[in-house]
Amino acid sequence: MIRPPFRDQRGVAKYRHEVLAVVLRAAVGEPFRLQVLTRRRDHEPFSGRLALPSGPVEVSESMEEAMDRHLAGQLGLVRIAHREQLATYSDPGRDPFERTIATAYLGLVPCDRDEELSVGAVWVDAADLPELAFDHHLVVEAALDRLRGKISYTNIAFALAPAEFTMATLRGIYGAVLGHDVDVTNLSRVLRRRGQIARVGTLAEPGERGGRPPSTWRFAVNSFRVTDPFAALGPGRTHEV
Template sequence: MSAPPALHEVLAAVLGIRDGRLRVLLWQRALDPDAGRWALPGGTLGPEEDVESSVRRQLAEKVDVREVAHVEQLSVFSDPARSPGKRRIATAFLGLVPSDADPALPEDTAWHEVDDLPPTAFDHAAIVGSARDRLRAKLSYTNLGFALAPAEFTISALRELYVAALGHAVSATNLQRVLTRRDLLVPTGETAAPGRAGGRPAALFRFTDRSLRVTDAFAVLRPPARPGGPRDGVLP
């Protein structure tokens, strides 16, 4: 007797920088299996949907999808034991929300630190880890920082976003040099208001475009080489 066909679901690991930390949107399950645990937004693929239109629909039902600056397919998770009961195959997506966006969230949904997750449902922690790793890799060789940053920013603020996403120190001077050399940043001609400490107003920049493109296929954002060595990470 043949096994019943597997269900196909779509899941979204939506990441963003909140309070200086890389966080993911999770919702708390109310029903078994894994009631009370935190899960990625998503659901079953509709009979007339492709996977991307399905995940965008699912996100629209959970968050304000207009605030999601970038969505891309991450991977397929097909371990037969990944969920109890009828077999489920998941197509997972990475979504990114700019740091100044504040999407409306249902009461059962909240931001959680990627590196300090609460108890998660099924294999969703592994999917979050894959999304984090994809983001970190693409920050090296694409312009994907646009999806984490507001429309305008200081170099210092952009550096803080990269530090939070990458999980290691990055030089503001080196970051500006490399992104400018790749024609990714342009000055707006405006300055940010001075902070409480006063000082010279900082110049505001923006990304030259806000759609994904490869800028240096072999680039790597590296952490500091050794304890006691250079404090800042290095871009080639």
């Protein structure tokens, strides 16, 4: 049963307002895969179930400051490469304890980030989510849709990639986000034509198959930019449609 809200002298209901964070990374592997950061709840409701990091907004802080505070306090995560407001969730029954309105954020971290997180922090496969608390599976789905859309017409992949990378690594990141394989040659052509990436040099050692060492690249701008507002990276040969 949901606890009735507090009302002020004029009868206006005062609701709990929290922030939710969907923090994603591209886990290195064959293939690369997207993972979302969760924590295991140690109290009711949904005690023992995995949930997104969340918490109330204090009267003296912005929602972005609240998000940073809860990520650091609950999970030990102190650096986000990119974040943006995602959506607000206000279903009256979304929290079985009390009326809670939640504003969700999308956060991204690079695939090579080696940050020691708090005990209880769990990276889970975004494509095969376990049962999450509250309505958090809907929030993750919205975050994935947002990222899939933006990776085609913006440089948002900078927040998932290392500072320097090979095109094979970038191909894996794009494939993990889009959910299909991409052609590395065409991906390189598209991103270079847009001016999104710049060549750094070459690795000291050749690749796994031998031959010439692969080139290394970086993103030209390490902040969010719309680079081609009408582009969509299609499957197959990674053409723009």
